[in-house]
Amino acid sequence: MVLNRNIAADFGRKVTFLMAQAPVLISAYLPGSVKSGWNKLPERDRSALKLLFAVLLLTLLYLLVWQPVMQKVEQRKSWQQKQSVRLEQAQLAAYNRLNQFGMIDLLPLDIWLKQALPGYRLSLIQHKAGADSKQSGQLQFRYSDSRNAQHFLIAMSRFAELSQIKVDQPRRTITLRYRADPRYVNMVQ
Known part of the structure; x- marks a missing residue:
């Protein structure tokens, strides 16, 4: 806080110095006829012209510096808000896939089967x-633990319609027909 006050005070001193020295610096570059015309003007007119010059200078500073900077800041804020919305939409889509199909990375059904079977x-x-995708497929697999087979069937039923499920307990095999859920197929493609 103290550092900011020191910086502000230093800036104020420099501006005051420049304002006091500005007429001297400007008069050094003006031709003699302009200087004599300036000196012939009444004090009131000179003060009015100085004020007009200061207003003109501030207007130019605003138009050439402040306004473009603020436009860039607004563009940056707008871009960040758009990116935030896009990220939120992507996260919601991922959560919806996770809730609907039990996975975020959607795989074609045959690849998922190859990966999931050993896991169960x-x-x-x-x-x-x-x-x-509109035709049904047939799947036959052997199981060692009926709970794992049940969990696999539940997982598969999230994104495929299962039918004609036949369980052969003595051989520990399950045969079924399946048809992929069209919503899942559309998301994978």
């Missing part, structure tokens, strides 16, 4: 994917 300790016996 399931072994793939047969997989016939549909020719396109």
Whole structure:
């Protein structure tokens, strides 16, 4: 706080000095005819012209320095607000995907199956994917723990419609047909 006062006081002294020296500096560069015309003017007119010159100088300072700086500041604020909104929208989209499908990085269903099956300790016996997203595929896998198989089916049901689920307990296999959820397919593409 003290440092700011010292800086302000120093700035004030420099401005006062320049204001006092300005007429001397300006008169050094003026031609003799202008100097004699200035000296012939009454004191009141000279004060009015000085005031007019000061107002003109302040107006130019405002238009050439202050206004462009403030425009840049406003543009920067606007850009930051837009970026903040875009980030918020991206985060909301990621949370929506997470809530809807249980993952943020959306993978095509066949790649997800290859990655998810070992995680649930399931072994793939047969997989016939549909020719396109509207056709159903068939999946058969072997399980060692029925809870893992159940968790896998719950995870898969988030983004695929499961049907014709057949569980063969003696062989510990599950066979099912699935069709990918169109919303999931659209998000992956």
